[in-house]
Amino acid sequence: MLAGTVHAAHPERSDRYVQIARKICTRTRVRMPRPLKRLFCRHCGSFLSPAGTRVRLREGVLTTTCLLCGEQMRRPYRSGND
Ligand SMILES: [Zn+2]
Incomplete structure (x- = not known):
């Protein structure tokens, strides 16, 4: 996973990669693959690093809070899903 790898090595660069990835997806109208999609905030588009999110699991629903916006x-959570 490119953005994830980049984020680990260069946290400041991952937002740039997100912008590029989103631009490509908008232009080509290709939907982001699901595993990729959940790495980015749907609302502000920032990369959801573990440090930038708060994740709660309750009653089978995984709630990810973007700390930026x-x-x-x-999303529904089933064990063994990932
Ligand atoms: Zn956000």
Whole structure:
């Protein structure tokens, strides 16, 4: 995973990669693959690093809070899903 790898090595660069990836996806109308999609905030588009998010698991729903814009993203969680 490119952005993840880059983020680990160069945290300041990953936002740039996110912008590029989003631009490409918008232009080509290719949907982001799901595993890639969940790495970015749906609302502000920033890279969701473990340090930049708060993750809660409750009643089978995984709630990820983006600490940058404060928005939440929910998805059903099943063990063995990832
Ligand atoms: Zn956000």
